[in-house]
Amino acid sequence: MRHLMSPMDFTTAELDALFDLAADIEKQPQVYAHKCDGKILATCFYEPSTRTRLSFESAMLSLGGNVLGFSDAGSSSAAKGESVSDTIRTVACFSDICAMRHPKEGAPMVAASHADIPVINAGDGGHQHPTQTLTDLLTIRSLKGRLNNFTIGLCGDLKFGRTVHSLIEALVRYDNIKFVFISPEELRVPDYITEMLNEKSIPYEEHISLEDTIANLDLLYMTRVQRERFFNEEDYVRLKDFYILDKKKMSLAKEDMLVLHPLPRVNEISVEVDEDKRAVYFKQVQYGKYVRMALILTLLELA
């Protein structure tokens, strides 16, 4: 039995199979509408994340399965002090597969080691959020037709943004990727990332200005600057508007550059960009559902 803890749990060959399946689900969803009849997905969310939970639930429902679960720790047994390992043993009696989100890093791994059902890490603190990375990869693969040979710009909070770190680690396994990191000095990509890129001789640039470099990009991955990452309000206010992607900046970009964003956005992408065909962050949400469907099928060995 397999679990999904980190996007690196799958080899690139296994990812290819997963993405092929997701692409087929997109093409002919009716074929998959009853694949999970009689199966139950438990969504154990110890902290609220409505989008991720709905994506999992919608994925399971579209496969013909059912869902149950809780959506914040306050309403769950965790509020009474039950351990993750006890909770998962109970949940495993009621369901066939579990998606777990937890504010503590490594909690889904504890669950996986005590469960006799597959566990999917649906986000554990600042650590991993593998289904977001799978979503990003599937979006790029589906809309660009490939996962190699491009220049990707990552913009915003590159220091704390775990989706960015996971995406970088996942992309370095593909050929001929160039990274352009665009961030304020305070939110630069951590050393362990640049050290890893240096070690593997993977090209990257670091920039402060988005305008100066947007013309070179095949993909632009925008991220949110989160209030909770800052010790004082002043720094947050100063940095949150540092990069706002608007029509003017988009006019400098390539005709086929794609804009991705893990959502929710605050104001780092102006709504006027939404109608630009290069803005694919809502399509990304759709791919997030397809990739979770493919993942559920794969882990339940129903693929």
Place this chain on the structure above:
Amino acid sequence: MLNVGQIEEGFVLDHIQAGKSLAIYHLLQLDKLDYTVAIIKNARSNKHGKKDILKIECDITKVNLDVLALIDKNITVNVIKNGEIIDKKELSLPKEIKNIIQCKNPRCITSIEQGLPHIFVLSDEKKEIYRCKYCEEKYNERAQQFMRW
């Protein structure tokens, strides 16, 4: 040099950094075992000026020496049988260490989950980097926190 009794069967940890023998005594949990142990502090050493030595009279397999490499690879292990050194063991970094170092990451599940062992995995042998199995927090300062006991 002071010679605290030859041991017949057991092992000698030599070239311990001066002053650290007691910490190692605790780390190897010798306080909980019923073996004869000689702790020699500040012995003269040609290499380092001063050193500590531990002589332990028990079968070497009874004590888990894996953690020693974590603290100081310069420690030498001499296995004694019938009063003679019959083997010198090389210290190598253990692949996994359980309940020796604690994860210090306040966001780690180990900080709240009861009864969960603290496990660190050797993630980079060359750089001697250990990471928490759960949160992947790095731990590579040679167990300094123990040495403060």
